[in-house]
Amino acid sequence: MTVAEDGSLRTPRPDCVSPVGFAVMKQEWRELAYIHFDYDPDVVQALLPPGLEVDTWGGRAWVGLIPFSMRRISFPFTPPVPWLGSFPEINVRTYVIRDGVPGVWFFSLDVNRLLPAFVARLTYRLPYCWGSASNVLDGDRLVTDVRRRWPAGHATARIEVSIGETITDPTPFEHFLTARWGLYSRAGGKKLRYAPVDHPRWELRLLVGGAGAHRTAAPCP
Numbered sequence: 001m002t003v004a005e006d007g008s009l010r011t012p013r014p015d016c017v018s019p020v021g022f023a024v025m026k027q028e029w030r031e032l033a034y035i036h037f038d039y040d041p042d043v044v045q046a047l048l049p050p051g052l053e054v055d056t057w058g059g060r061a062w063v064g065l066i067p068f069s070m071r072r073i074s075f076p077f078t079p080p081v082p083w084l085g086s087f088p089e090i091n092v093r094t095y096v097i098r099d100g101v102p103g104v105w106f107f108s109l110d111v112n113r114l115l116p117a118f119v120a121r122l123t124y125r126l127p128y129c130w131g132s133a134s135n136v137l138d139g140d141r142l143v144t145d146v147r148r149r150w151p152a153g154h155a156t157a158r159i160e161v162s163i164g165e166t167i168t169d170p171t172p173f174e175h176f177l178t179a180r181w182g183l184y185s186r187a188g189g190k191k192l193r194y195a196p197v198d199h200p201r202w203e204l205r206l207l208v209g210g211a212g213a214h215r216t217a218a219p220c221p
Contacts, residue, residue, distance in 0.1 A: 018196065030068065035159065070088070090157065145159075164205055
């Protein structure tokens with residue numbers, strides 16, 4: 001479990017404590033699955049830029065493979081962007097902390113829209129990749145496919161999960177993995193940028209059966 005600087009245990013916050021007053025972007029996430037793998041913290045720390053510390057639970061670092069459907073992207077004073085504003089995404093992330101502020105660090109984000117991928121890399125310096133991707137919910141089964149084409153590499157992945165019953169009382173560990181109220185990205189050189197995030201509490205459901213994946217997407221260059 002994460003330990004604060006004063007030696008006390010830090011309890012994850014399931015609700016956003018600092019709502020975003022003026023959002024530079026709004027979006028909806030649907031058909032989403034949280035699939036996590038635990039690693040030695042030193043292994044994950046070696047992949048992070050200076051200034052970020054891997055956030056651990058149970059003495060382990062956690063890396064998430066997160067497929068979902070992005071919908072209705074909009075910007076201040078604009079309606080949702082048609083077509084280009086809705087697409088599947090598969091991101092690979094870990095959880096970090098900087099100066100006591102927890103957040104998300106993305107290793108890769110794969111989408112099937114080239115323009116959003118290019119713009120996100122240019123403006124937010126997020127490691128978006130372009131290729132073919134699909135994320136389909138059929139009853140209680142979610143099937144995701146991705147094949148990367150740009151900027152480099154040809155990684156592919158197929159993810160299949162079955163969705164179970166609602167989790168009525170999420171544990172602190174489940175909040176640790178899912179309740180993240182900001183993300184970190186590069187801001188040029190060795191500088192880091194923090195972007196706050198605000199959304200309603202997730203309605204979590206169990207994954208039943210296995211989560212199958214092969215040739216999991218590699219980090220973007």
